[in-house]
Amino acid sequence: MQKSIIKLNSAIISAGSVVGKKEHEGPLGSLFDMHDEEDRFGQKTWERAEAEMQRLAANIALSKCDMNEKNIDAMFAGDLINQCTSSAYGLLEYEVPFFGLYGACSTAVEGLILASVMTSYGVYERCLSATSSHNCSAERQFRTPLEYGAQRAPTAQWTVTGAGAFIVENADSENASGKAKIIEAMPGISIEKGIRDAGNMGAAMAPAALNTLMRYFGESGKKPNDFDLIVTGDLGYEGNSILCELLRAEGIDPADKINDCGMMIFSRDTQDTHAGGSGCGCSATVLAAYLLPKLERGEIKDMLIMGTGALMSPDSIKQGLGIPGIAHLIRIKGAES
Amino acid sequence: MQKSIIKLNSAIISAGSVVGKKEHEGPLGSLFDMHDEEDRFGQKTWERAEAEMQRLAANIALSKCDMNEKNIDAMFAGDLINQCTSSAYGLLEYEVPFFGLYGACSTAVEGLILASVMTSYGVYERCLSATSSHNCSAERQFRTPLEYGAQRAPTAQWTVTGAGAFIVENADSENASGKAKIIEAMPGISIEKGIRDAGNMGAAMAPAALNTLMRYFGESGKKPNDFDLIVTGDLGYEGNSILCELLRAEGIDPADKINDCGMMIFSRDTQDTHAGGSGCGCSATVLAAYLLPKLERGEIKDMLIMGTGALMSPDSIKQGLGIPGIAHLIRIKGAES
Numbered sequence: 258m259q260k261s262i263i264k265l266n267s268a269i270i271s272a273g274s275v276v277g278k279k280e281h282e283g284p285l286g287s288l289f290d291m292h293d294e295e296d297r298f299g300q301k302t303w304e305r306a307e308a309e310m311q312r313l314a315a316n317i318a319l320s321k322c323d324m325n326e327k328n329i330d331a332m333f334a335g336d337l338i339n340q341c342t343s344s345a346y347g348l349l350e351y352e353v354p355f356f357g358l359y360g361a362c363s364t365a366v367e368g369l370i371l372a373s374v375m376t377s378y379g380v381y382e383r384c385l386s387a388t389s390s391h392n393c394s395a396e397r398q399f400r401t402p403l404e405y406g407a408q409r410a411p412t413a414q415w416t417v418t419g420a421g422a423f424i425v426e427n428a429d430s431e432n433a434s435g436k437a438k439i440i441e442a443m444p445g446i447s448i449e450k451g452i453r454d455a456g457n458m459g460a461a462m463a464p465a466a467l468n469t470l471m472r473y474f475g476e477s478g479k480k481p482n483d484f485d486l487i488v489t490g491d492l493g494y495e496g497n498s499i500l501c502e503l504l505r506a507e508g509i510d511p512a513d514k515i516n517d518c519g520m521m522i523f524s525r526d527t528q529d530t531h532a533g534g535s536g537c538g539c540s541a542t543v544l545a546a547y548l549l550p551k552l553e554r555g556e557i558k559d560m561l562i563m564g565t566g567a568l569m570s571p572d573s574i575k576q577g578l579g580i581p582g583i584a585h586l587i588r589i590k591g592a593e594s
Numbered sequence: 595m596q597k598s599i600i601k602l603n604s605a606i607i608s609a610g611s612v613v614g615k616k617e618h619e620g621p622l623g624s625l626f627d628m629h630d631e632e633d634r635f636g637q638k639t640w641e642r643a644e645a646e647m648q649r650l651a652a653n654i655a656l657s658k659c660d661m662n663e664k665n666i667d668a669m670f671a672g673d674l675i676n677q678c679t680s681s682a683y684g685l686l687e688y689e690v691p692f693f694g695l696y697g698a699c700s701t702a703v704e705g706l707i708l709a710s711v712m713t714s715y716g717v718y719e720r721c722l723s724a725t726s727s728h729n730c731s732a733e734r735q736f737r738t739p740l741e742y743g744a745q746r747a748p749t750a751q752w753t754v755t756g757a758g759a760f761i762v763e764n765a766d767s768e769n770a771s772g773k774a775k776i777i778e779a780m781p782g783i784s785i786e787k788g789i790r791d792a793g794n795m796g797a798a799m800a801p802a803a804l805n806t807l808m809r810y811f812g813e814s815g816k817k818p819n820d821f822d823l824i825v826t827g828d829l830g831y832e833g834n835s836i837l838c839e840l841l842r843a844e845g846i847d848p849a850d851k852i853n854d855c856g857m858m859i860f861s862r863d864t865q866d867t868h869a870g871g872s873g874c875g876c877s878a879t880v881l882a883a884y885l886l887p888k889l890e891r892g893e894i895k896d897m898l899i900m901g902t903g904a905l906m907s908p909d910s911i912k913q914g915l916g917i918p919g920i921a922h923l924i925r926i927k928g929a930e931s
Contacts, residue, residue: 354781
């Protein structure tokens with residue numbers, strides 16, 4: 258490879274987050290912009306509910322910065338459902354150029370990388386990046402319909418019902434003042450280490466997270482202690498412990514810097530999700546509702562966030578293939594105080 | 595929207611195409627780099643065969659310009675299968691940053707737009723864009739397994755078994771001399787006009803193609819006669835006739851400039867595919883094997899190619915939703931003679 262770290266100069270000027278009942282009951286519950294006690298968002302099917310969440314998150318992000326679809330040059334969006342229909346239908350009403358993405362749970366950061374490139378390099382003035390996941394649509398998509406009452410393994414993660422949307426502009430724009438800045442990106446390489454268990458995605462994704470982090474540390478010369486926080490999209494408890502172990506084996510001390518959105522969004526004591534949260538909506542909503550405000554308040558000055566995705570499908574699992582993992586990284590700087 | 599047409603300055607320095615038996619028997623058959631009489635490519639499942647096609651197409655594109663994965667900064671890839679696994683598995687062996695895309699049959703052009711942006715604006719030196727589709731994996735993915743012998747409607751298109759890969763660099767690079775140049779892009783807007791029939795994707799995609807073309811003509815001031823060719827990704831015979839009718843209704847004479855990759859790849863006389871070819875592999879292989887050489891020989895001096903996609907899923911069809919269409923456009927200039 259000729260280049261790895263992409264230098265960026267963009268800002269997240271607005272964000273919207275929409276979640277379900279369980280997420281609202283979690284430790285970050287009060288921070289999300291909107292939730293629905295029934296997880297249905299007024300729709301007849303879980304797939305429609307997920308699409309509606311994405312539409313709502315985009316609407317909220319736009320309204321927060323007093324904008325509408327006419328102010329957006331392009332949208333980057335994806336989700337976990339067959340052929341990314343949550344994004345295709347959720348954002349259908351917006352008459353804005355649409356780039357469909359698929360990176361499993363890494364899609365939120367994949368979208369932010371592309372939106373940030375477009376605005377940093379002057380291709381576009383303003384982009385929207387949106388992702389979603391819904392527990393009920395994802396479970397019947399990847400595993401079994403919830404109605405079957407299948408037993409979940411201790412390593413299984415709980416797909417977050419949530420959608421997050423971000424409005425991205427060039428960091429030199431007026432709207433960027435006081436906002437968090439995306440200054441670097443390290444796109445992920447697919448890594449497959451033989452994990453075949455769709456109930457243990459953390460183990461499948463951890464090696465990809467290690468690969469991206471090691472490439473980033475190697476090229477930048479940085480260490481975990483150089484950052485206030487290094488947060489993975491959703492490795493969950495299982496994947497997070499594997500990542501920390503792998504880092505130590507590489508001679509890198511994760512210190513207390515490494516955390517995971519899937520560990521933040523649910524309470525391990527009062528909400529049994531086994532290995533924690535997952536899904537495109539996990540990192541998107543935690544970043545939008547919890548981390549971004551901290552960055553804007555200057556409580557976080559410099560952080561890395563890695564969207565981690567497990568690139569399997571129901572068919573690839575049935576056909577006995579290993580699960581490739583991928584981890585896209587961006588470096589976000591807080592607002593200068 | 596602030597901007598629509600993206601100015602680009604990139605070149606397709608190499609391309610690879612891999613197809614199945616039926617495509618090899620078609621009018622363009624002798625032009626494709628590789629084919630397999632069994633459509634299996636040595637694999638046990640159709641999904642694995644599709645992934646292998648994508649790997650082979652990328653290998654061929656790289657070998658044609660005497661390069662390997664180390665020369666590639668990033669890959670943009672997608673396909674039609676659940677969670678884009680043909681790309682995830684097909685390109686897994688390459689240790690190169692991977693951006694997963696989903697645009698149904700528009701993915702080939704979506705990938706070329708992003709690869710072209712990355713190289714035109716100096717983000718990356720060299721990118722690979724790859725897409726694939728396989729008749730046997732797509733039919734059981736979207737409709738019914740071929741073994742069921744379901745009756746196809748006259749408006750149904752035949753998913754092309756094929757994969758195409760493109761290596762993209764900045765147009766000012768040494769390798770770009772004598773190659774086709776991507777000079778503009780007009781990303782597509784999702785349009786849904788109420789077509790609910792997965793057996794008539796041409797009708798679902800034609801309004802999106804019209805939308806992109808009208809926006810392009812409006813902003814550029816160009817007309818069909820300003821180009822040697824305006825080719826759609828795969829509207830097929832049905833969608834093509836609808837697009838031409840819609841253009842005339844808008845006062846635009848398509849003249850004899852408008853053609854379609856799905857109409858080019860199969861012979862209507864000797865190969866009954868009903869409404870023509872479709873699938874990510876259709877526009878990718880026709881561009882790679884047939885149109886690019888014409889551009890490099892200067893036989894085509896200025897053309898528009900629109901990847902047209904139907905953004906439905908098996909579930910969205912079962913749930914009775916309309917099919918959103920999308921059409922991504924790029925303008926390609928032939929090598930100066």
